[in-house]
Amino acid sequence: MKSLVLAEKPSVARDIARVLDCHKNMPGAIEGSKYIVTWALGHLVTLADPEEYDKKFKEWNMSYLPMLPERWELMVIKQTSKQYHNVKTQLFRKDVSDIIIATDAGREGELVARWILDKSGCHKPIKRLWISSVTDKAIREGFLSLKDGRQYNNLYYAAKSRAEADWLVGINATRALTCKYNAQLSCGRVQTPTLAIIARREEEIRSFKPEEYYGLSCVAGNVKWSWQNEKNGSLRSFKRSFITDLESSLKGQALQITDVQKSARKTFSPGLYDLTELQRDANRRFGFSAKETLNIMQRLYEQHKVLTYPRTDSRYIGSDIVPTIKERLKACNIGPYKKFIPSLLKAPIKTSKAFVDDAKVSDHHAIIPTEEFVQLEHMSNDERKIYDLVIRRFISILYPAFEYEQTTLKASAAGQAFTAKGKIILSPGWKAIYDSSSAADSSFLDAPEEDDASWQSCEQPLPLLKKGEQLSISQIALTTGKTKPPARFTEATLLTAMENPVKYMESQDAKARKMLGETGGLGTVATRADIIEKLFHSFLIEKKGNEILITSKGKQLLELVPEDLKKPELTAKWELELSNIAKGAHKDAQFLAEIQDYTKELIQEIKTADGTFRHDNLTNTKCPRCGKRMLAVNGKNARLLVCQDRECGYRETIARLSNARCPNCHKKMEIIKKGEEETFVCACGYKEKLSAFKKRREKEGAGVSKKDVQNYLKKQKEEPINNAFANALANIKIDT
Template identity: 40%
Template sequence: MKQLILAEKPSVARDLSQILGATEKHKDYFEGDGVIVTWALGHLLGLKMPEDLNKDWQKWQLETLPMLPKFIGTKPLPKTRHQLQAIERLAKRSDVKEAVIATDAGREGELVARWILQYVRFNKPVKRLWISSQTTKAVKEGFARLKPASDYDDLYQSALARATADWLVGLNVTRALTVKYQDNLSAGRVQTPTLALVLKQEDKISSFIPQKYYQIALNASNQKALMEQKNPYGIKNREAAQKIVSELERTIGKVEKITVKEHSEKAPLPYDLTELQRAANEKYGYSAKKTLSVVQSLYEVHKIVSYPRTDSKYLSTDMISTMKERLQAVGSMVPEALEYAKKGAKVVQKKVFNNEKVTDHHALVPTEQRPDYAKLSSDEHRIYGMIVKRFVMLFAPEYREQKEKITVSFANRRFNFSKTTVLQKGWKENAQTSGEALHFKEGQQIKGTFEVKEKLTTPPNPLTEGGLLALMERYSLGTPATRAEIIEKLVSSELMERSGNFLRVTRKGRQLLELVNPSLVTPELTEKWEKQLEAIALGKFSSQKFIAEIKDDTKKLVSEVKNSTKKYQDFSMTQKKCPECGAFLKEKKVRDGKLLVCSNAECDYKRRAEARVSNHRCPQCHKKMLIVSGEKGEYFRCKYDGTTEKLGGKKGKKKMSRHEERRLLKKINQDDEPQESALAAALKKAMEEK
């Protein structure tokens, strides 16, 4: 009899099959003694769409909203139906005695597997593999302690409730907005308050008015100290500042107090996914999606980090015995790790071990497997380095410093000189002593000079992706596994856009936030929902009660849109008309530029809004030609001399040989080149004169 093991991806299934000895390879599965390893392709099923449940919901119209089905159910996704059928055949084999869920150990992974097993009507025992790394050791240990799948029923109920809530709120509000305002307006229980956080920061910047303020500095013994103020921006004009200086200049200062304190600081805890994404965005400018993709590869392909989609920064106590192996694995990247291993791998930051604060998974740390650096991309090397260095800090001595503060008083005004001396760098490799040596004694009289410094308040910075992730975490918007996807959805739906490393809300996004109910814009309602989902996963809240509340909220949100008298302007609409039906064309962003698409829902006309540069060379000037859209389709056009050519002909498809390339370059650079620039001519003349 055999176990049917269901992995989430083919790559994971392949790795599991090698570890479990399933060496017999088939198109849709691997087989060995006692095991059959197959895979999903992410989700193979999704919730049914409105048109699958009720014929009246096929057409988008306000009259049929809100759509509140008693039961939604699932249906196969068309592109992956073949794999679902393969799993169904395997599940019905007479020699299969039980199934093992080996999908990602998290809420979404649980949903992937449960839906599949329900669809194929699997009625045999089901067990759960729950591991935090993909190493051979972790997999073998995980299979040695499989648990009944029923132990994770609450997690499944939480996942199902989340998917149902997104269906109810997202589809109903999006349909209501789209039909009411005749434009594709996407809203959701998490993405809409996330968008509002970006706009809130933009509003702070736009409403900011710079103001002058003044500081007073004391110069004594070649050192400077600023005057203490309850409100650092309190002195608003130079006259007031100068009046204070005049008073100070008539007095003699006195060293009122000298304090010397030592301060120690232990290393930070390891990364969870959200903090890693924030740090990678700040350090390398990576998007949340890119960081997740890279760390997922380090986990699945290279097996050198633990499960990435974690929201915990703590480790379980049973991991203490693995610390030495993990240090030895990363020694070639961080040499001091080997020293810590030799000394017994003693963790200095002991609070990292806390079973109560380890949720579904522990913190993101390196595994015991030694990396093959030659196989890592530069991005993988960077992210792995960040995870490793943060982990090794746990074993480093604490950072210690001495802070010296000297308070000098002039009448009722105080000035503070300070110096920070690093006593032990510990885990802070780059820590340095700051401030000059202070030579004062208590009671000493001080004479000095004063100066007035004019300052200007500065506006807050726009939100970076890292900053947005921090706010999403603070307000419990989404989970570590979904936050990157939410940000990408806002960008792809043209509600938000990237401007360098910053995020900004588009005009379309601003209007959307004005059109929906304020309760969906502010994060409080979504934060309440997310906390309830967490409580469902812990068995502390009813999923039925949660869905009942979601339905009530959906009714209110849809009613608000229906009864709204607010106006909407589609800024993507152009004055160009469709050549097929006469409707106005809308501008739509795509990956490689912009398209003009017909605003008539029943017309599928589209063309490029702007020409794009091709690698095809002009036969006259040999420069790259543009691909231009016209009435008869796309064609090549040279923007320098107007030459045109058909697109897709032999010339366009033929690859240039090295000989032709050299000949072309020689022709471009020949002496009688008519298009030669003035700069090129001057350089050539200078070379000839040498």
């Protein structure tokens, strides 16, 4: 008898098959003497659409709402139905005795496999492969310690409950809003609070009134001093007259040093990466969207096998990983990392609670390198960037602290306090891993996210000064500025807000706030990128540069949607209950009953609400399919025309953002299509037809493809060492 291994993706299935010595290819599976390996393509099965329960639900009609299935049905996803039937064929083979679930080790991975088994009606015994990387070593060790599949039943119940609850609230509320206001309006328990956070920030920016502030600096004893408010330590004053009077009174005066403080300080490396922290840094550094970073990480995990499981919310590793650290370091001891790794390999590895803590490891530990040998030349440029972030962070936590001596000088003149700061680096420690390479500039690690007056006190080299010394003031300068509104969200800062939405809660309930912190905020590390993408694709938010703005459609939706659905508290409550279901502390049936009651209340509130929706982006362009006027909308990387009739659904792209750079200002240009001709257009006014662009790029030598380069390099390798020139040199006789 054989075991059937069910993986989540074909690439992982091929790796498992190779390790298990399975080589016989069949439709949708690979067979060996003891195992058959098959795979899903992500989800093959999902919850049935409303019309599968009753044909009348095909019509979007308010009178049919709420839709509350008595018994949940599953349906095969049409696009991947062929692979589902391949998997089902293998499940019911007579020589298959048991099923080994090898999908991603997490809530959604469990759901992928269990739904396939449920839909097919397969009740054979199940075992679970639970691994954090897909290296050969990890797979072999995982198969030596397979778990009883029943241990993960509660994880499956939690995943199923999440999907069913989202179906009940999301589909019913979306249909109710769309029918009531005759516009395509979608909402959900995570995306709507996220949209509300963006709207709140926009409101703060619009209502902000800038205030002018003033400061004063002077030079005395070759040191730049800043005036400081003795009461609150601020370097600003909002009274111009006070600063100008102080400027006058300082002329011809001397500063008397009142205090000299020297202190040795240490800063330790930032923690290891979880997915959200990695997405934040990738957005700040490279402008990658959260979804792009996740996709790149998946490739580094599945195809290259050089990094561990990406969808993790932990920034710690367990004590079981510590013995493997040196092996992982050896695997990435290449290229730019050779400067830092050998010294770590020579000495015993020093660990601390700062990154090794079994209690803080959830389903998966932090993102770290695997023991797989790395080949940088096989990575794309984007993959290399993400890999570099993870490796430098991993190396840095093993290095000592950054040590420096902080000197703070205090002085007085004209009855006012002045301060100056200086820093002497004693040991670069972990910062050497970043500062040694401009490609891995560490400034993004320290820069403050908000405007902070104390940040403005400059660090400078200071001479040796003593308390009581008097210094003549040689220069005086009045400084001025204006207070700034809070910055608009980027994808990096929006991820932070989703992870820690407590400050956006209206409720002052300490228990609710604590609950939101414990459940990890809005969404999970695995879903936040998709939520942001969905807001873009629904045209509820748009991007200008790197900033995220709410659209008119988004603002109107928040006015029409029930108040409860906009609050972060709702999703926190759900996640806490789902977490309890996964632990076996709460029943899934009870949770679903509560969600059904909530859905009834929600639909009743939408039905009886007063409100209107108005399209303020109508154009005079008629839809070629139904003849109605089309809407002009901004997608994430394109401008589109979309039919206002949701049932028609016609859309066309009129301009899309390209990777081509303007020869004048070097910004990315848009491609605009008119008829058969496509034209590059830049915001600076530069225009160039696509045909002319191609000719120009060919002249510049940009027409060479990667394949051409690879063929050229291959040819160089194949050329004999003893070429004609070498032979000619060999025949020269030199007298000695």
